[in-house]
Amino acid sequence: MAKQKRRAEKAYKNLEFLNSPDARVIRLVSEFLEPARRFRHQNIKDTIVFFGSARMKSRRTVLQHLRELERKAKLAKKPPRTVQKAIEAAQTELQMSRYYEDAVKLAKLLTQWSKKLYHQHRFVVCSGGGPGIMEAANKGAKLAGGKSIGLNISLPFEQSPNPFVTDDLNFEFHYFFMRKFWFVYLAKALVMFPGGFGTMDELFEVLTLLQTGKIKKKVTVVLYGKDYWQNMVKFDRLVELHMISPEDRRLLVFADTPQEAFDYLVKDMRRNYPKETSEESTTG
Numbered sequence: 001m002a003k004q005k006r007r008a009e010k011a012y013k014n015l016e017f018l019n020s021p022d023a024r025v026i027r028l029v030s031e032f033l034e035p036a037r038r039f040r041h042q043n044i045k046d047t048i049v050f051f052g053s054a055r056m057k058s059r060r061t062v063l064q065h066l067r068e069l070e071r072k073a074k075l076a077k078k079p080p081r082t083v084q085k086a087i088e089a090a091q092t093e094l095q096m097s098r099y100y101e102d103a104v105k106l107a108k109l110l111t112q113w114s115k116k117l118y119h120q121h122r123f124v125v126c127s128g129g130g131p132g133i134m135e136a137a138n139k140g141a142k143l144a145g146g147k148s149i150g151l152n153i154s155l156p157f158e159q160s161p162n163p164f165v166t167d168d169l170n171f172e173f174h175y176f177f178m179r180k181f182w183f184v185y186l187a188k189a190l191v192m193f194p195g196g197f198g199t200m201d202e203l204f205e206v207l208t209l210l211q212t213g214k215i216k217k218k219v220t221v222v223l224y225g226k227d228y229w230q231n232m233v234k235f236d237r238l239v240e241l242h243m244i245s246p247e248d249r250r251l252l253v254f255a256d257t258p259q260e261a262f263d264y265l266v267k268d269m270r271r272n273y274p275k276e277t278s279e280e281s282t283t284g
Helices: 021-041 059-075 079-112 132-141 176-185 197-211 226-233 234-240 258-272
Strands: 046-052 124-126 148-153 170-173 187-192 222-226 253-255
Touching: 021 046, 021 132, 021 170, 046 079, 046 132, 046 197, 046 253, 059 079, 079 124, 079 132, 079 222, 079 258, 124 132, 124 197, 148 176, 176 187, 176 197, 187 197, 197 222, 222 234, 226 253, 253 258
Parallel strands: 046 124, 046 187, 124 148, 148 170, 187 222, 222 253
Antiparallel strands: none
8 A cells, every 4th residue: 555645845835945046026015014914904005205324323332432442552561553443433433423422312302202293103203223213213212212214124233223213113124125115105205414425325216206206205305414414516517517307406406403303293184184194183
């Protein structure tokens, strides 16, 4: 009598298949459907997205590092050039740490404001979920007692989620374009803090989508740190050279303080989304 054959494994339980090139489309769709399900269950309707450098550190962290380097330099009769360079780098980091602290303050202000709205879970702070400005944004939302989203990405150099992301809204993506989709799809506003290649990429992709009308909704774009951004990109010069139109230049504004950014964002969103930004009555 022939031995009964073992049942074959179902394709959707076959990890070797699911991780193969043949199942790439399934993995892509999963990075659309799984976040959509979680956002629906968490009643997340829209977001305010913070972009910026993952290398930015808090003022406290940088000061501790700088003082340790200065202590080493004092102990050495003639500090090596490497220590001097490290001190100079730490001094630059200290200057840039103001953006980390400002991101915390702005995220806190926006979360406190959004919690007063009739519609709960509107305009939720969202970041890339990692360190730097991303961490600062999630931290500010948590200090205000609100939820925040972290859309992390798997990278060759490990980028762990920061500790301030709300657990149920902590995501891990493989595909950059699916991560970018979720940044933009739910966003009603974007705040671009100083950053490098990744931040530049995200900024110009959003501006291109707005310029070409691929984003139909109204999205406010605030570039935080006017001196930084005007030194990086000469937007007015682009208009002068007819590389962009004057209307394109009006797709973005600058802000230099958390309060200035907050006032502009809230004013713009109240104008663009009056029903969603109606506040709870404080009278009986």
